[in-house]
Amino acid sequence: MDLWCKKLYRFLDGELESGDEEHFRLHLALCRACASGLHDAMQLEMLSVQALCGAVAHNDAPPPPSSVREPFRLTLPRGRWRQALGAVLAMGLGAFAAFMTGDGFRPKDAWRADASARGLEARIAYPAADRYLPYVPVRTGAGDPAALAAEPPVPLRTLAALEERGDLHGIAAAYLVRGELRQASDFLSRSAPSVDRDNDRAVVAMAAGDFRGALDLLEGVLRQAPDHPQALWNRALALRGMGLPLQAAEAFEAVARRGEPGWSEEAGIRARALRQGGHFLK
Known part of the structure; x- marks a missing residue:
């Protein structure tokens, strides 16, 4: 491991001197391990930045069920997280995704294509997420839909590729199969109106009771x-x-x-x- 790799979290917390910070930016552009670490640390934050979404909200979309929390909004409580985000923005989300995977698109990562069972009773109206799997209910965290997320989150590189293609429904479906209702509701509200979207909004509503x-x-x-x-x-x-x-x-x-x-x-x-x-x- 490069000595600079040990400074990732100091960089994120704004604890590096200005010269070291600039050196780390150059290191980040070349080091796959640090790029992966940055991805893990900033996944939700990056997805919440409107500059990375480039999608126009549809005003005709009804609000999500009242029992579902409001969509995640970015907060940056410590250090120089804004500068860290700026470093990634400078690379460009598409370039960052390509750096991580070559072509940036790993669809099987998104909709649990390799799973042997499903933890969601409902059916999602997105073809790649509607492959039949035997139902095995989640026993931990009863009553908490987030308990479905017993695996790593959808990789940012895959979500970035879907976003670049304008496939917001695909992103919502990726969150739904993991029971992540808040994120799913957010992307569904910004997806184009359709019967498939309304079906999946109903899935969110049922999961929220x-x-x-x-x-x-x-x-x-x-x-x-x-x-x-x-x-x-x-x-x-x-x-x-x-x-x-x-x-x-x-x-x-x-x-x-x-x-x-x-x-x-x-x-x-x-x-x-x-x-x-x-x-x-x-």
């Missing part, structure tokens, strides 16, 4: 797209969450009849459990 609000969103989706597979599944979950097990069973039976590999089989099991007075893996 707002089943009535979720059902309203899903009914709106199904009025526009009656065969929307994710909305049909999520409607059944919303009905169950509202304490309507027989209506939920009927909704799951409708999903089962669609013949979707994996999803239809699980829907049938859920419907039978609801009719028998049970709860599927709850």
